[in-house]
Amino acid sequence: MNEPEFAELAAGHSLGALSAEDERRYRVALAAHPEWSPIADDDADTAALLAEGASPVAPPPVLRDALLARIAVTPQNPDTEGETAAAGEGVVSTGSETVPDVAPDEPPVPDSRRQERARSASAAGGEGASRRPRRLLFALAACLVLIVGLGVGAAVVIPQLLRPAAVVALDRIESEPDAAQKTVALPSGGHATAHWSASIGTAVLVSDGLEPLDGNQTYELWFVRGDAPVSAGVFAAEQGTTTAQLRGSMHAGDAIAVTVEPAGGSPTGKPTSQPIVVIPTS
Incomplete structure (x- = not known):
C-alpha cells in the first residue's frame, strides 16, 4: 500500500x-507505517471539527438515490488477493492475523525475483485502473457520510456557499450600522x-425592470469620484430583478452610475x- 492509498483509507476511517x-x-x-500517523490524526481532527455541535439528519433523498444508482453499476468484486499483495509488502501472516514484518535480517531479494515483481506490477496496471471507479465510489460515499454528520450545519452552510456574491455583499452591507440606500427611476x-x-467600502446596485441587452452590449458600473469616473465592472441584466x-x-461621496x-x-x-x-451617495 502506498501513501495516497492510505490517505483514502484514513479519510474513510475518520468518517466511520x-x-x-x-x-x-x-x-x-x-x-x-507509523510515519503515516499524522495523516490519520489530521483527518480525525478535521472530521471532529466539522461535526462539532451538529445534529445528524437524514441525507436528501436525491443524494441517496444517486449513490445507490452508482453502486448498482459499479463492480463490487475487488481483487482482494491483488489488493492484499499491494498492501502487504513488508507484512507477514502469523496464521490468525497479519502483522508488520520487522525482521532485521531478511535476505535481499534476488534480481530474478525483482524482475518478476516488475513484470507483475506492469501487468497490474490494468487492475489499478479498474480500481479507480471503486475509489471514486468511496469518495462519493465519504461525502454522503460527511453530509449526514454535518446535519443541520450542512443545511445552513451549503446554501450559503451557493449564494451569488452580490447577494452576500448586499447582506453584509445591510448588517453594517452605516448602511444606506437610495432609489432612482429607470428610463424603461x-x-x-x-x-x-x-465603513466597508462596498456598494451593490439592485435594479427592477432594467432591460436586457443583446450580445454586442453590456452594462457597466462606475464610481464617479468628483469628475473622474472609475470603472466598477460590467454586468448583464436579467428579467425582473438584477443584483x-x-x-x-x-x-x-462617490456617485454610482451605469452606462x-x-x-x-x-x-x-x-x-x-x-x-x-446616476445615484449620489452624499
Missing part, C-alpha cells in the same frame, strides 16, 4: 465509512436602488455613452 475489510487494511497499514419605467456602506456588486472600494458599453466594457476605460443611472 470503511467496510470491515478496509478497516483491517487501514489498521495493518498504520501499524506497518423600472427603478434602481443603490445600497452601500462607507450587481460594484467592483473595487467605494470612497465617501451602456460595448461587450466586455468600455475600450477606453471611460464611459462611451451618457449614464442611464
Whole structure:
C-alpha cells in the first residue's frame, strides 16, 4: 500500500465509512507505517471539527438515490488477493492475523525475483485502473457520510456557499450600522436602488425592470469620484430583478452610475455613452 492509498483509507476511517475489510487494511497499514500517523490524526481532527455541535439528519433523498444508482453499476468484486499483495509488502501472516514484518535480517531479494515483481506490477496496471471507479465510489460515499454528520450545519452552510456574491455583499452591507440606500427611476419605467456602506467600502446596485441587452452590449458600473469616473465592472441584466456588486472600494461621496458599453466594457476605460443611472451617495 502506498501513501495516497492510505490517505483514502484514513479519510474513510475518520468518517466511520470503511467496510470491515478496509478497516483491517487501514489498521495493518498504520501499524506497518507509523510515519503515516499524522495523516490519520489530521483527518480525525478535521472530521471532529466539522461535526462539532451538529445534529445528524437524514441525507436528501436525491443524494441517496444517486449513490445507490452508482453502486448498482459499479463492480463490487475487488481483487482482494491483488489488493492484499499491494498492501502487504513488508507484512507477514502469523496464521490468525497479519502483522508488520520487522525482521532485521531478511535476505535481499534476488534480481530474478525483482524482475518478476516488475513484470507483475506492469501487468497490474490494468487492475489499478479498474480500481479507480471503486475509489471514486468511496469518495462519493465519504461525502454522503460527511453530509449526514454535518446535519443541520450542512443545511445552513451549503446554501450559503451557493449564494451569488452580490447577494452576500448586499447582506453584509445591510448588517453594517452605516448602511444606506437610495432609489432612482429607470428610463424603461423600472427603478434602481443603490445600497452601500462607507465603513466597508462596498456598494451593490439592485435594479427592477432594467432591460436586457443583446450580445454586442453590456452594462457597466462606475464610481464617479468628483469628475473622474472609475470603472466598477460590467454586468448583464436579467428579467425582473438584477443584483450587481460594484467592483473595487467605494470612497465617501462617490456617485454610482451605469452606462451602456460595448461587450466586455468600455475600450477606453471611460464611459462611451451618457449614464442611464446616476445615484449620489452624499
